[in-house]
Amino acid sequence: MFTTVEAAAISMLPQKWQKPANADKMESLIRQAAALGPDVIVTVEGALEGYVVYDVIEGRRTADDMLAIAEPLDGPYVRRFRDLAKSLEVCLCFGFAELVDAEIYNTVVFIDHTGELCGTYRKSQFAEGTHPSWHFNRIGKKLRAFDTPFGRAGMLICNDRWNPLIARAIVLDGAQVLYIPTFGNRSKAQNQAVVARARENGVPIVQANVGQNLIVNKGEIAAYQRGYDRITLARVEIPAAASTAAARAAEREYLRQQGPEMARRYRETMAKLRRADSA
Numbered sequence: 001m002f003t004t005v006e007a008a009a010i011s012m013l014p015q016k017w018q019k020p021a022n023a024d025k026m027e028s029l030i031r032q033a034a035a036l037g038p039d040v041i042v043t044v045e046g047a048l049e050g051y052v053v054y055d056v057i058e059g060r061r062t063a064d065d066m067l068a069i070a071e072p073l074d075g076p077y078v079r080r081f082r083d084l085a086k087s088l089e090v091c092l093c094f095g096f097a098e099l100v101d102a103e104i105y106n107t108v109v110f111i112d113h114t115g116e117l118c119g120t121y122r123k124s125q126f127a128e129g130t131h132p133s134w135h136f137n138r139i140g141k142k143l144r145a146f147d148t149p150f151g152r153a154g155m156l157i158c159n160d161r162w163n164p165l166i167a168r169a170i171v172l173d174g175a176q177v178l179y180i181p182t183f184g185n186r187s188k189a190q191n192q193a194v195v196a197r198a199r200e201n202g203v204p205i206v207q208a209n210v211g212q213n214l215i216v217n218k219g220e221i222a223a224y225q226r227g228y229d230r231i232t233l234a235r236v237e238i239p240a241a242a243s244t245a246a247a248r249a250a251e252r253e254y255l256r257q258q259g260p261e262m263a264r265r266y267r268e269t270m271a272k273l274r275r276a277d278s279a
Contacts, residue, residue, distance in 0.1 A: 001250050002237035005150050005177075007206045008038035009213035013228040016050035017061070019069055023048060023077055025229075026094065027084060033231045034088040039113075039150065042208040045095035045106065045123075045158050045183040048077055052097070053106070053137055057128060066136050070099035073120065078109065086115030091148065093206075095157060095181040097136075098122070104136040108155045108181050112148060119146030121155040125163050127184070145175035150238055158182035161193050161207075164200060171201040177238045180207040186226070195221065204236035 010029050014022040026047050033041045045051055049069045055061040071077055077096070085092045091112050098107035098120075106123035122140025130137040143166060145152040154175030160166045161180055170178065178197065191214055198205045198216040205216045213232035215223040223234035240246040 001240050001246065001253070003150055003240070005040060005236050005238055006038040007204075007215055007234055007236050008033040008036065008041045009206055009208040009215060009223075009232045010041065010043040011209060011211050011213045011225070011228055011230045011232070012043050012047060013210050014044065014047050014050040016052050016055060017065075017069060019049050019077065022050060023080065027081075029229060029231065030081075030084065030090075030092065031088070033233075034090050036231065036233055038090060038233060040091040040093065040179075040206070042093040042179050042181060042206045043095075044208050044210050045108070045181040046097065047094045047181070048096040051183040054128070056136060063134070063136055066097065066104055067099065067102065070097035070104045072099050073107075073109070073117065075099070078117075082111050082115040082117065085111040085113060089113045091118075091150075093155065093179045093181060095183075100138075102135060103138045105138050105140060106157060107140075108157055108179075110146065110148060110153065110155060110179065118148050119144075119153065119155065121157065123157040123160060124166060125159050127159045143169040143173070145170055145173040151176040151241060153177050153179060156180045156197075158184050161190065161197060164197065167197040167201055171203060174241065175201075175203065176241060177203050177236065178205045180205060182207060182209045184209070186212045191221075191224075195219070202239060204238060206234075206236065 056063050056066050093110045095108040098105045108121050110119040112118050124140040145154045152174040154170035194207055195216055199219040207214045211228050213225045215234040217236045223232045225232040
């Protein structure tokens with residue numbers, strides 16, 4: 001009924017506008033994490049450029065600066081990490097500023113252990129809002145699951161976690177696990193929100209935040225760690241996709257367990273009655 005996957009989250013602290021240095025740091029941390037044997041490694045939102053949108057909004061840098069640091073899905077840094085995933089034989093999930101026809105999206109990608117780009121997701125809910133005149137912070141319009149070596153998966157980004165409908169739509173599209181790269185809030189409330197999304201949807205969640213990692217399995221916190229550039233490991237149980245065959249398999253396993261379990265309960269009941277009679 002479940003597929004066991006070893007997951008790693010990396011609470012990387014990227015430096016704003018320092019894309020080459022961030023890529024080198026991310027590769028180093030990924031290599032360290034891969035040596036621990038996970039199946040999938042997740043790191044943060046804006047890992048490549050350092051989540052620079054507030055510098056643009058607040059006037060410290062220009063929108064053209066952000067255009068210059070963004071890259072398309074077939075850009076050199078994405079290709080670099082596709083090659084890394086293939087060489088390490090591990091799945092990778094991370095965020096970056098994506099360039100699409102002179103517009104910029106806050107995007108995360110999932111790369112499988114062969115270097116194939118399995119899925120992408122564009123952030124759809126911004127804490128800072130957006131405006132039609134901005135060619136950055138464009139809103140993602142699709143909430144979709146995608147196929148991975150471990151079944152169907154979905155991704156959210158940071159502020160998306162506060163909206164139950166985003167996670168629900170992706171799970172209804174078939175996601176059996178959610179990955180959340182984020183750069184921001186590390187409050188108790190955000191932890192509670194992530195746990196709530198896991199419990200509402202019956203799926204595990206692997207979140208990598210800047211300065212905090214959180215992994216939820218079967219509705220409970222499986223691993224939690226604070227601090228920058230930390231590698232956090234946990235085993236997650238990805239539920240089987242809903243189907244008649246999976247339902248009958250669960251039914252058979254339940255019935256198989258009932259024989260020994262009912263016998264044990266009967267023995268306990270009779271032992272209580274004997275003790276009561278002898279009292």
